Amino acid sequence: MTTTEASRDVVFTEIADMLRTVLAELGVDDAEITEQSSFNEDLELESIDLVTLTALISERWGEPVNLAEFLADKDLDEVIALKVGDLVDFVSGALARAGG
Amino acid sequence: MGKILANGIDTHYQRMPAKGVDPATAPTVVFIHGLGTDSLASFYLTLAAPVASAGINVLAYDLRGHGRSGGPDTGYTFQHFVSDLGALLDVLELRGPVHLVGNSFGGTVAFGHAFARPWQVASIVSIESEPPTQPWSDRMVQAMEYMVVQLSSEQTFLDLEAQNGAHHAKLARKAAAKLFATTMTTEVPSGRLMSAEDLRALPTPVLHILGGEGLQGGDPHALERALSHCRTVVIPGQDHSVLVDAHRKVRELLIPWVRGIHTDVPWINAAAEARELIA
Numbered sequence: 207m208t209t210t211e212a213s214r215d216v217v218f219t220e221i222a223d224m225l226r227t228v229l230a231e232l233g234v235d236d237a238e239i240t241e242q243s244s245f246n247e248d249l250e251l252e253s254i255d256l257v258t259l260t261a262l263i264s265e266r267w268g269e270p271v272n273l274a275e276f277l278a279d280k281d282l283d284e285v286i287a288l289k290v291g292d293l294v295d296f297v298s299g300a301l302a303r304a305g306g
Numbered sequence: 307m308g309k310i311l312a313n314g315i316d317t318h319y320q321r322m323p324a325k326g327v328d329p330a331t332a333p334t335v336v337f338i339h340g341l342g343t344d345s346l347a348s349f350y351l352t353l354a355a356p357v358a359s360a361g362i363n364v365l366a367y368d369l370r371g372h373g374r375s376g377g378p379d380t381g382y383t384f385q386h387f388v389s390d391l392g393a394l395l396d397v398l399e400l401r402g403p404v405h406l407v408g409n410s411f412g413g414t415v416a417f418g419h420a421f422a423r424p425w426q427v428a429s430i431v432s433i434e435s436e437p438p439t440q441p442w443s444d445r446m447v448q449a450m451e452y453m454v455v456q457l458s459s460e461q462t463f464l465d466l467e468a469q470n471g472a473h474h475a476k477l478a479r480k481a482a483a484k485l486f487a488t489t490m491t492t493e494v495p496s497g498r499l500m501s502a503e504d505l506r507a508l509p510t511p512v513l514h515i516l517g518g519e520g521l522q523g524g525d526p527h528a529l530e531r532a533l534s535h536c537r538t539v540v541i542p543g544q545d546h547s548v549l550v551d552a553h554r555k556v557r558e559l560l561i562p563w564v565r566g567i568h569t570d571v572p573w574i575n576a577a578a579e580a581r582e583l584i585a
Contacts, residue, residue, distance in 0.1 A: 247473055253347035254373045274355035282550050
């Protein structure tokens with residue numbers, strides 16, 4: 207496993223934990239979360255839940271990882287189609303840029 | 307994420323400080339979303355970050371009974387929403403003047419606040435919105451009655467599911483249940499309405515953004531005629547959802563408006579003096 211793959215795994219694990227926190231607040235504690243899970247259809251999250259997740263990501267990684275800015279560049283149908291893996295890509299990329 | 311008690315409501319809000327400038331001296335916009343299934347997300351996920359990056363402080367909050375804010379069973383006249391906004395600005399110590407950016411019903415709340423506390427409002431950006439007048443109230447009564455009929459029919463949700471998928475229909479059912487658990491549908495049209503004279507006397511500059519096929523598409527310049535300081539921009543090919551569907555265009559209009567207007571507007575200075583007198 208390369209360093210990049212290892213970092214990506216760590217990011218996925220942390221994002222999955224955040225999602226479990228968000229889902230637990232909604233009374234869901236048995237959701238299967240994979241990189242292929244879509245926020246809308248699979249995890250049944252609402253846009254306000256994405257706001258909570260954005261705040262959690264900002265809390266965890268700070269200024270270099272601005273998910274709100276990333277989402278603001280997307281159209282509604284792109285946001286609806288977002289998968290967990292897309293966020294992992296974004297966070298890993300932002301962290302790599304910040305580190306480099 | 308923040309929650310704060312304002313006007314008795316546990317209010318969920320999000321802030322983003324202005325970037326690249328001193329937030330203490332930067333202008334502030336307050337995003338106010340619409341009724342029903344709407345929440346602060348429609349602003350937070352579209353305009354908030356680019357506006358903050360443009361050097362403008364951002365506050366977005368969930369209206370009572372919406373998003374993550376608390377929702378009592380009763381107390382949903384638009385005047386309640388107006389009072390909530392005033393209370394939120396007070397508890398967050400945002401003494402203003404601030405720019406109020408309201409989508410649909412959120413714009414009506416913005417007008418209501420500017421009517422009550424003009425000294426606290428630098429400008430209004432009204433997106434597919436209108437002030438709380440008697441004609442607005444009459445239309446809201448009809449719209450609410452229509453909505454109750456629609457949301458009481460199982461067919462509405464089956465149609466939604468067929469058109470937009472099961473998740474969308476589930477959210478609509480959830481929103482309907484939340485709505486029917488309160489007096490929102492009957493109370494919203496009530497409150498302190500503005501007369502034609504009140505509108506003309508409103509000192510607040512207004513940027514009025516409409517979809518060409520939106521709710522005011524038939525007479526897009528009606529508000530401009532009614533107010534003394536209003537500029538209307540119609541975005542062709544857009545409907546009532548212009549904020550979400552054309553957020554880049556709305557952003558292009560909003561940022562220069564706020565930047566251009568936040569200083570050197572004589573009435574703002576007069577209003578600041580008025581605020582000091584009241585205080």
